[in-house]
Amino acid sequence: MTTRTYAALLRGINVGGHKKVPMAELRQVLAGLGHTDVQTYLQSGNAVFTTDRTASEDVLARELEAAIEGHFGFRVPCLVVDGAHLRAVAAACPFPAATLEGKQLHVTFTSEQPAAERFAALDEDAFLPEEFRVGDRVIYLYAPEGLGRSKLGEALARPAVVKGLDVTTRNWNTVAKLVELTAEHPPEG
Structure with missing residues (x-):
């Protein structure tokens, strides 16, 4: 068994x-x-x-x-x-997790793989230095000032991005x- x-x-x-x-x-x-x-x-x-x-x-x-x-x-x-x-989510992290504080890196777990169209309206350059990447049923978020101050984090939580998905976010310390x-x-x- x-x-x-x-x-x-x-x-x-x-x-x-x-x-x-x-x-x-x-x-x-x-x-x-x-x-x-x-x-x-x-x-x-x-x-x-x-x-x-x-x-x-x-x-x-x-x-x-x-x-x-x-x-x-x-x-x-x-x-x-x-x-x-x-373990696969941690290994595939596109950001240098070992060099960042846990509050700077977050992973939003999603119930299904989010389609690229969900992110089409986001002007990624407008949020720099914050960045995100989509992984396998996750969205990685680099927010240098933390999630509480993250404008990109707010944008990624909007209905246009997450509607119809079950999502929940954890900081990198919790993921680890x-x-x-x-x-x-x-x-x-």
Whole structure:
């Protein structure tokens, strides 16, 4: 039986006192779905788990969303990505991650591969020195002043870019930690 390791990325929880999801309860919800080796990272909705199920990432995400809504009484968009995808995302980073502060580099995970047309209206030169690149179901964002001050980050979050996609953004420190946590439970079999 093959066991795979995944990261669950929850969007918009524990921000400004809204949609409170204590990490201990999130671990219980994941365990209640039959997942094992459940760990959480930070309070912003990052969890790692293993499962021997062969369900797709999308199916695992929809099950988690339903379980969270059943437990907490509100919907939380979730993305589930396997550890191999996280490692590939980190390895394919087009920016010099090792030389940047974690707050300067962000990865927006997307539920589907974003088509190039979504970015056609963006005048990339107008945002310099900020830059973005599209990867495999991710958008990499280099924002030298951080995401909170990023005009390009705002533009990438507009409906013209993300409409119809489930998206959630993590800074590079969090991406690196999730890579590390998913590597602690390499796939068996």
